[in-house]
Amino acid sequence: MTDIATYNFAYLDEQTKRMIRRAILKGIAIPGYQVPFASREMPMPYGWGTGGVQVTASIIGPDDVLKVIDQGADDTTNAVSIRAFFKKVANVAVTTETAKASIIQTRHRIPEHPLSAGQILVYQVPIPEPLRFLEPRETETRKMHALEEYGLMHVKLYEDIAKHGRIATTYAYPVKVEGRYVMDPSPTPKFDNPKMHRSPALQLFGAGREKRIYAVPPFTDVVSLDFEDHPFEVQTFDQPCALCAAENVYLDEVILDDHGGHMFVCSDTDHCEKRRADGHRGHLAPETSETHSTPEKLEPAQ
Amino acid sequence: MDIAAQSIDGGFADPVFNAQTVFRAVMDAMARPGSVQPLPAFARPPAPLSATAGAIALALCDNDTPLWLDPALQASAAVKSWLGFHTGAPLANTPADAHFAVIANPAEMASLDGFSQGTQDYPDRSTTLILQVSDLVSGAPLLLEGPGIETPATIAPAQMPRHFVEQWKQNITRFPRGVDLILAAPDGIACLPRTTRIKTMEA
Numbered sequence: 001m002t003d004i005a006t007y008n009f010a011y012l013d014e015q016t017k018r019m020i021r022r023a024i025l026k027g028i029a030i031p032g033y034q035v036p037f038a039s040r041e042m043p044m045p046y047g048w049g050t051g052g053v054q055v056t057a058s059i060i061g062p063d064d065v066l067k068v069i070d071q072g073a074d075d076t077t078n079a080v081s082i083r084a085f086f087k088k089v090a091n092v093a094v095t096t097e098t099a100k101a102s103i104i105q106t107r108h109r110i111p112e113h114p115l116s117a118g119q120i121l122v123y124q125v126p127i128p129e130p131l132r133f134l135e136p137r138e139t140e141t142r143k144m145h146a147l148e149e150y151g152l153m154h155v156k157l158y159e160d161i162a163k164h165g166r167i168a169t170t171y172a173y174p175v176k177v178e179g180r181y182v183m184d185p186s187p188t189p190k191f192d193n194p195k196m197h198r199s200p201a202l203q204l205f206g207a208g209r210e211k212r213i214y215a216v217p218p219f220t221d222v223v224s225l226d227f228e229d230h231p232f233e234v235q236t237f238d239q240p241c242a243l244c245a246a247e248n249v250y251l252d253e254v255i256l257d258d259h260g261g262h263m264f265v266c267s268d269t270d271h272c273e274k275r276r277a278d279g280h281r282g283h284l285a286p287e288t289s290e291t292h293s294t295p296e297k298l299e300p301a302q
Numbered sequence: 303m304d305i306a307a308q309s310i311d312g313g314f315a316d317p318v319f320n321a322q323t324v325f326r327a328v329m330d331a332m333a334r335p336g337s338v339q340p341l342p343a344f345a346r347p348p349a350p351l352s353a354t355a356g357a358i359a360l361a362l363c364d365n366d367t368p369l370w371l372d373p374a375l376q377a378s379a380a381v382k383s384w385l386g387f388h389t390g391a392p393l394a395n396t397p398a399d400a401h402f403a404v405i406a407n408p409a410e411m412a413s414l415d416g417f418s419q420g421t422q423d424y425p426d427r428s429t430t431l432i433l434q435v436s437d438l439v440s441g442a443p444l445l446l447e448g449p450g451i452e453t454p455a456t457i458a459p460a461q462m463p464r465h466f467v468e469q470w471k472q473n474i475t476r477f478p479r480g481v482d483l484i485l486a487a488p489d490g491i492a493c494l495p496r497t498t499r500i501k502t503m504e505a
Contacts, residue, residue: 015366
């Protein structure tokens, strides 16, 4: 126990938490609808996840285990500082392991490890309005959502096809939630969109600067928009992860030198580390001193 | 006990953590309609307000949320002053002005469409109803499906409003407008958000 003045549990005052909690309940009741809320100043700049932080601060309790990822990584600045923030202001347990976390705050990725019922995924959202770049006026986009008038979004995807021969949108790929609201899944790569469909985890979205909260309850239909003759497709990679040899995961390109050398590695660092600990080796995996096993070890059956 | 003492006693012993626990139970129940989230008795409000409904009101209501009370609660000066002291929530003049409504006697309640339904532009501006029920197993079974429900779930809340299935069907057709229900039983919470469909009803 300390004598000096300290923050309220989880930083936010209780009235702010109640306000955000009411918005979360409304968001869950109307999946995909953006609920306005009175976003607060947080001790970090807009764009650093103030929306996600406020949602996490309002739901977190002393028994929760928090994981924070930034582009899939547990060890980048944003993830490290938000994890440290909650360790300090809420004194909660933190982890980097997806399966052990009860709340996962994420910036732009969904973990590779399948989420389970009871887990909560909190997204940091920069621009919550999927129609914003097509129609800048809030009054108009609100009307479009009210009237379920989403023709403009289909025109945008069609123009992609007309220009590029395929839908060129690769991230923040619009989805329709439970057949009603078109929603921005936050700038996750479209690779992750199928993971949102009927996910057992509760998904909450917080946009601090834009002052919106929205939600997708578990086991809810989340369908990526497409056309019959141009169905939705996710990115594919023609090589496995250079460190852990994982396939069918989302890879980041890492530049190695200024002569065009590069490698593709898992964006989900926890997934990659787990696989390497299990003995999976990619073609660029360093020869570690702690000899694991033979590099050509067969992948065990899943 | 006089009213002044009744209105002060029986709030959350630990406001921060009790409110968080109650909210998480409500959130989990809202995200998984048909599931029953257990809730210990954190609040001791004066009768006829139940401990569960009282705790939900303390966790979610404040001076930003006009509160509507059904006639049974309205008649109790102790309940009004307890809610006033602990939440600061103003009382709504009509059901349509309320952000939250607490119903002690759902079987006798006015119809669901009398409460605020929100607007097509702002469907979140609707009333959330807190219904006090004696249990969630002895009433007419309701088979539920919709978002949050993996395989159709059944709850059987007692003392539900008259013609509830028919009223709920109308509530769903108004989507995205409509009301959400929190069913407060003595030992737990279940929720019916406006997206939940009642598939069939057996007598």
